Amino acid sequence: MSTNEAILSAARRSAQAHGYGGLNIRDLAGEVGIKAASIYHHFPSKAELGAAVAKRYWEDTVADLEAMSQETPEPRDALRKYPQIFRRSLENGNRLCLGSFMSAEYDDLPEPVKKEVQTFADVNVAWIGKMLKTAGVVTAEESEARARAIFAAVAGAQLMARSRSDISLFDTLIESYREAGLLPA
Amino acid sequence: MSTNEAILSAARRSAQAHGYGGLNIRDLAGEVGIKAASIYHHFPSKAELGAAVAKRYWEDTVADLEAMSQETPEPRDALRKYPQIFRRSLENGNRLCLGSFMSAEYDDLPEPVKKEVQTFADVNVAWIGKMLKTAGVVTAEESEARARAIFAAVAGAQLMARSRSDISLFDTLIESYREAGLLPA
């Protein structure tokens, strides 16, 4: 793994735990095993690093979602697996979805970071919407609105589970969404 | 309004916009119209101030919820109004529910603040659960799980709407929850 990638991945982990505001150049450098000043050899500023992290985050998410619909061609089944993406963050050190954390911090985010955060939500909603439409769970007109609702609800579930450090709470919340009819059973 | 209350209310507004980490003693003092050092005449530390803010926040929420079930005795109708509490934060300067913001920051919160954040979620879930049970929307055993799901979903909707600075998005998300059957129509 190149140093560049090591920085991006450490920064991502930190940002998922402490947010953009809590992301700290010195600690970040320490985790990568270099000095703080060396970070600036790879990224011109914290803002640009943050934007790069957020960009890579949604790109990885797109890849995960594509892999998911490849492995699970039945859109209903793929949709059922969707919450796993958020679950994995919790498994991985009780971390939050970067998009959720940065949404909370949104007003204080540098402009380039804001853009990428928006895109993260967009790609999620687009994928969910496509699955809904293909599966015929709801009408085509409703599918985008429903996709947004699912995305927001799953993010909320992750937020709540995290504050209790309780992954099983996440599971029961998702199960409740299914029982209520928000997610396909 | 006493200085003490002025501090609490300004701190609350700031924390709802920037989080606990983004809450800043100097700026806070500036908004109240006193100097930073004077804050420490009223609160021993930022941590204790944060805890006081969070405590007052859920106390106010309890009062709002009680008023709501007084004004709207039919629990189904009261439940329908529940999202308004979150909507008001968005109306009031695109602010987030303090509980949501602090849930995101949870790992970095001082201990006294953590406790109050938990309580905020508890009182919300308790109220929603009581309404569900009284209204008979779901079985008594399911009502707590469903209450948690509703709380998490509404918080998620607020988070998403905020990052787009779009209150109407919040409304359509809530409407989607109703259509899907998560919230009573």
Add this chain to the structure above:
DNA sequence: CGTCATCTACCTAACATTTGGTAGGTAAAC
């Protein structure tokens, strides 16, 4: 009633630490 001590609510001034960021150097790779 007057005066003296105490308390309240604020202030100025500073301190230590943490932060993002820069200047300039070094040593190996190409």
Add this chain to the structure above:
DNA sequence: GTTTACCTACCAAATGTTAGGTAGATGACG
């Protein structure tokens, strides 16, 4: 010999917090 990848050493700003002081209100007491 230029470029790459890192370093040491520093800076300026921001942050939570403290020390110590002041002006006015309050209350006790001769």
